[in-house]
Amino acid sequence: MFEKNAHTAVPIHPLMARRWSGRAYDPDRPVAREDLLAMLEAARWAPSCYGDQPWRFIVWDRIADEPAWWRAFSCLAEGNRSWAGAAPVLLLATADTLFSHNGKPNRWAAYDTGAASMSLVLQATALGIMAHQMGGFDAARLREEFSIPEQVEPMAMITLGYQLSLQEMDEAQRERETAPRQRRPLGENFFEGEWGRPVRIR
């Protein structure tokens, strides 16, 4: 991936500074099994409430099982299908909403699953692999297609693969991929002492 570092007031670790969600995948470059496993291992070791590990991921590797990959791909929203088809690997991140130790609702199921996915995409970054999380998909269809239990909530589909070089992108891809990354000013989301009081910078 080309670099498009986050603009931060103070330096942050390159893994977090360099991670971003591109869309221009190289359709001809598969993800090695060892690299895929490294990403899953990174997710596996995320922290969770009561150590419940409420995340469940399903992997579809186009090289290993193309029909299954297509079934997953077809559950994506149209906007995502326009670019995600070039990604050799699709993932679904789901959250088991009931604690395994007592069957009661786990209000951290989605929160902990988001942490696991973040760990996964940072491992992707470390490997030079581009990950893009998507909320646009037909959850009901995924549930039916892959027999996902009722207590389990599909949260995000994730594309994995390698980015095209800037030279290989068409004009529209290049424009979209090089658009600047933006975030709200720090003080809008990070408070100090009281709700709404911007964190002190010095």
Next chain:
Amino acid sequence: MFEKNAHTAVPIHPLMARRWSGRAYDPDRPVAREDLLAMLEAARWAPSCYGDQPWRFIVWDRIADEPAWWRAFSCLAEGNRSWAGAAPVLLLATADTLFSHNGKPNRWAAYDTGAASMSLVLQATALGIMAHQMGGFDAARLREEFSIPEQVEPMAMITLGYQLSLQEMDEAQRERETAPRQRRPLGENFFEGEWGRPVRIR
């Protein structure tokens, strides 16, 4: 922090391998403002659905404002108060459950907030700072004490600070801190092609 690396089938990036949630904080070593800002910046640049950035964090730095720190600390569950009192910084991670662009429910609010918190704790790891996320706290009391809006859900309190050396810990601390880290086998949470079919290792 002393090292207690995750046992993984394939190597993962040291940031994720080394992160773990200890409890034995050094009460005498504050967190530098620059390091705190780096952790917040890491959270700030996490990905989110529609780029909504639904996370809101509140920081309580004992050195900067001890009364506010105490008000936050007193909202922790008793089990957490038994050790978290030595941490110089407390954070609350909250999720705005309504999209900012249209005011509709954001079903990724907790998921995205979990990602931001993961990014924050990994930046802590990079700085040698120990972060520990907690689900045990009185959310209603926090809400009242700090005027947290109704649409915002308190998700986790997080301690930040430096770990005591093994020599400085008492026997109970040492035993707890050195207990092995454990996770379910990969195939229990990571499937391939279909729900429940363990991911292929080779």
